[in-house]
Amino acid sequence: MISLQQVFARNNNYQLEEIDDELLLYNPAHTRTIYLNPSAAAIWKLCDGHTTAQAIITALQDVYPDAGNIAADIADALNQLHEFGAITVSDGE
Amino acid sequence: MKHNVSFAGQQVRLDFPDELEQTVDFLFGRLPTGPDSGRAQRITIKAGSQSGFDMLREGALLAQGLPRRELANPLMGEVIHALIENQSEGLSLHAAAVSSGDRAVWLPGRSGSGKSTLTAWLLSRGFDYLGDELVHAHLKNNGFESFLRPLNIKNSALAAVEELLDIEQTHPRMLRSSSATMIPHTEFSAASGRDNTGLSLIIFPEFSAESALGLEPLSPARAALLLMNSYVNARNLENHGFPEIAALVKKVPAFKLIYGHFDQLDGTLDEIIRLILEHGASGSELSRWLKIIDRQAQYRPPPITTATPAPAPIPQASPAGTRKKLTIGMATYDDYDGVYFSVQAIRLYHPEVLDETEILVIDNHPDGPCAEALKNLDKWVKHYRYIPNQQLNGTAVRDYVFREANADYVMCIDSHVMIQAGAIRKLIDYFDEHPRCSDLLQGPMLRDDASSVETHFKPEWRGGMYGVWETDPRGEDPHGEPFEIPMQGLALFACRKSAWPGFNPAFRGFGGEEGYIHEKFRAAGHKALCLPFLRWLHRFARPMGVPYVNVWEDRIRNYLIGFTELGLNTVPVEQHFSELLNPEVVDRTKQELALDEPGPFDFFDAIYCINLDQASQRWSQMLERFGTLGIVHRIQRFSAIETPDNHHIGCALSHRAIIDQAARRGFRNVLVFEDDAIFHRDTLSNLEASLNELEGEEWSWLYLGGVEWRKPTPVPGKVHLQKPQRMTCTHAIAYNREYFRTLLDELPETREAMQSWVDKHLAIDQYLARRPESAYATRPTLVIQTNHSRVAGAAPDEEFLP
Structure with missing residues (x-):
């Protein structure tokens, strides 16, 4: 489970293709391609090793003010990215 | 005759009998032939020794006895495969x-x-x-x-x-x-x-x-x-x-x-x-x-979807050769190097046994990167058999090795084990000299210094394993006499094919087999022996990682199941894993297993539930329903074979695949649910009564539910069993071992053949409904479907759990 104070960093072993505002991540070691829609791509970009889950949620709520409560969606996305090995997680400072 | 097929810089050379000229021209005549490149892959069709045609690639037999009308599709598939296999441009x-x-x-x-x-x-x-x-x-x-x-x-x-x-x-x-x-x-x-x-x-x-x-x-x-x-x-x-x-x-x-x-x-x-x-x-x-709408930036939930490249074609199993004295079997998952060196070490250091020995490789990832290379070893290694396996995994694969072995003696090794020169000869001689031996035979493991040995496991718990390496001085001399051991690692073991007792069908994943299988031999009146000459070397380090997952819960589960089956105290298992992990993991596993509460579902050697990969909600609902019956731990999820054009094809293929697994593992029966099953409130007591009445009867399949198009007929003297008359649906059906072979022969294996079969029979339930001779159904109906709860013949809804 993701905690709000954890921070996430992108796994540099993934190749990146940005097409319009969507992302494709590819890890040759796993032969798996991951597709991120614009919302998920924004989450991925915010995984910079410093930004906490809470800050990612806040940032996306600012971008999509009418989206309602999106915290659970974002936690799911972070969990999935973590399961795929596309991001690493740490407990923050 | 000869014909070249060229495509995108790749070339295949076909050699075929004159009588196939028109067929080859029909299939490939519009494709460029190209000049002879010298690098062409070679596919040969020749008249079979008995009837039909044999197909070979680079001299290795791919298919035997193909009738002329069935030749085109496999040949086309093989040509395409050969054309893309090395395509890198x-x-x-x-x-x-x-x-x-x-x-x-x-x-x-x-x-x-x-x-x-x-x-x-x-x-x-x-x-x-x-x-x-x-x-x-x-x-x-x-x-x-x-x-x-x-x-x-x-x-x-x-x-x-x-x-x-x-x-x-x-x-x-x-x-x-x-x-x-x-x-x-x-x-x-x-x-x-x-x-x-x-x-x-x-x-x-x-x-x-x-x-x-x-x-x-x-x-x-x-x-x-x-x-x-x-x-x-x-x-x-x-x-x-x-x-x-x-x-x-x-x-x-x-x-x-x-x-x-x-x-x-x-x-x-x-x-x-x-x-x-x-x-x-x-x-x-x-x-x-x-796009009709959405010009404004709009939030959408962030679905993360994935794809993987189309899997490589699954290589065909190598044909079985003549029966040998000894099968050396190994299962592998993406470990070509391990298999290569294990196999070639046998050939280099044990040449004296090669004519008496079959080498059997079960590939647990046959659409993975190593499959082709593993299969191709059969071109070079005499008496080597490759078998693709997509269904079984973990400990259970060793049962499969024994079932497939084409020899009286079987030695099962990990796919990264090497055996000391001369030891296989002595093992065969040992079997020959002890014709009544039904013991489990093992040997000392050489440490990486290739001289000191570990002869057995001391029965103690350490680090999530039952068994700690130990050395008995009697095993230090390779010429020493055999001696009994409590247990040993299972990276190398041997016994007569007929003596193999098999693992508990409820085992899942990896772990729990050491000690268990030794005790099982002893329970059958046999011994676990260390043969000091049977020395082997095991690769432990995997610095590049292991491509499969070991799950603690599976390991705990297997130990608990194994210990319970053998009547051993499970408290040490629980204590060890509670200390090593935490008590919650153990409690959860125990709760799932409900080991202290035997129930009627124990009658079935295996229970599968067919579920489409994308139908995760249905799966969650099924787990809740199985949980109500206390049988979650028994359920093996079967990833439904999907055929969107006609779901009856996928349904029949899924049932067939499960029956095939059950046959390969030697199960006495198998119960299959589909993921829309709903259970009667009194399923457990009613099922127990039905199964009691089934005892001693010859039965082919047993419906726990179905749609009754005609009223079932009573069976004299039975209250909880009835004879179905035109009963359809297969959402809850058990198949008996005696009919596995019949069903496997009747139900085609491939999608294409199943399509024709469904054209004729409509669906597997329709086919089964027409063969009611030895079929039974429970009385009352114990399982209905979510969307069929009100059809004629089903009991009222309120009798069923949600």
Whole structure:
């Protein structure tokens, strides 16, 4: 489970293709391609090793003010990215 | 005779008897032959020794005794496989292709996705045929080639296609097998498969009977994701060609087509395609064209979807040779190096036993990167057998080794074990000299210094394992006498095939087998022996990682099941894992197992539930229902074989695959649920009563529920069993071992053959309903379906759990 104070960093072993505002991540070691829609791509970009889950949620709520409560969606996305090995997680400072 | 087939710089040379000249010309006559390259893969067809034709590739036997009418499809498949196997100069994809003028459309999709049928519809609307199976995009010049072969239509769709294309008169020139028909492409205004046609549009077809028409524009990123699914030579390209796929979709528009009937396409699909081809559009432009709403930035939940390149074709099993004295069997998962060195070490250091020995390799990842190389070893290694295995994993695979062994003696090794020179000879001699020996035979493991040994496991717990390495001085001398051991690691063990007791069918994943299997031999009156000469070396370190997952819960589960089966105290298991992990994990596993509460479902050696991968909600609901009955731990999920064109095909294939697994593992019976099953409130007590009455009866299959089209007839003297009369549905049915072989012989294994079978029998439940001789049904009905709760014959809803 993701905690709000954890921070996430992108796994540099993934190749990146940005097409319009969507992302494709590819890890040759796993032969798996991951597709991120614009919302998920924004989450991925915010995984910079410093930004906490809470800050990612806040940032996306600012971008999509009418989206309602999106915290659970974002936690799911972070969990999935973590399961795929596309991001690493740490407990923050 | 000889014929070359060239495609995208690759070449196959076919050698075949004169009588097949017309067939070869029909299949490959429109493809370029190219000059002899000297690098061509060689496929040989020759008259079989008894009947039909044998097919060989590079001298290795691929198929035997193929009837003439069944030859075309396997030959076509093998040629295509050979053409893409080493292709590294561009992107090869499973796709049909049609053109209009100098612009082309791709229809990507894996085999069986219906792309040939949609291609036929497009031909009927004036498009030109380029191919229905394989395209190859060049990286350097943006051109592409299409594999121009006869249009390959499943027999079930043939009538519709004939009507579309008005080709009844070409019947004599069609090539019809039991599953599909090849229609000569000369019938269509076929353009050349290799010309200057440019790719202008990609359509991902998705046929679903009765569904409404849908055209879903795909962003380039989503198109790339879908294209990865059809991508067949990814493994040959740097970075698996990912950047090239991404570059391709940026230039070419794409959409997903969902349809349920050809009528929906008239005047829509053909017009849209022509519009796009005439005016041109980038992926982004098409996406914008077809979007009706959403000009504003709008939040969408962030779904994260994935794709993997099309798996490599699964190699065929090697034919079994003549029976040997000893089978050396090993299972592997993506460990080619381990297998290679284990096998070649046997050949180098044990030449004296090779003629008496079969080497059996069970590949647990037959669509993985090592499969082809593992299979190809059968070209070089005499008495080597490769068997692809997609269904079983973990500890249970060793049962499979014993079942497949074509010898009286079996030695099972890990696929990264080497055996000291001379030891295999002595093992065979030992068996020969002890004809009544039904003991478990093991030997000392050499440490990496290749001199000191570990002769056995001391029965103690450490680090999640029952058993700690120990040395008995009697094992230090390789010439010493055999002696009993409590247990030993199972990286090498041997026994007579007939003496193998098997693992508990409820074992899952890895772990729990050491100690358990030793005790099982002792319980049967035999011994676990260390033969000091049988020395072996084991590779432990895996610095590159292990490509499969060990799950603690599986390990705990297996120990608890094994200890319980043998009547051993399970408290030490619980204590050890509670300290090592935490008590919650142990409690959860125990709760799942409900070991202290034997129930009627124990009657079944295995219980499967068929569930589509994408139907996760149904699966969650089923787990809740199984939980209510206390049988979650018994349930093995079976990933449903999906055949969107006709779900009866996938259903029958799924049931067949489960029966096949049960047969391979030697189960006495197997219970199969489908994921829409709902249980009677008194399932446990009623089932127990039914099973008590079933005891001693000859039975083929047992319905726990079904739709009664005629009233079942009572069985004299039975209250809880009845004879079904035209009972359909297979959402809760148990199959008995005595009928496994019959069903496996009756139900075809491949999709194509099953399609024909379903054409004849409609569905597996209809087939079973017509063979009621030894079938029984529980009384009352114990399981109904979520959408059939009110049909005639089912009990009232309130008697069933939600």
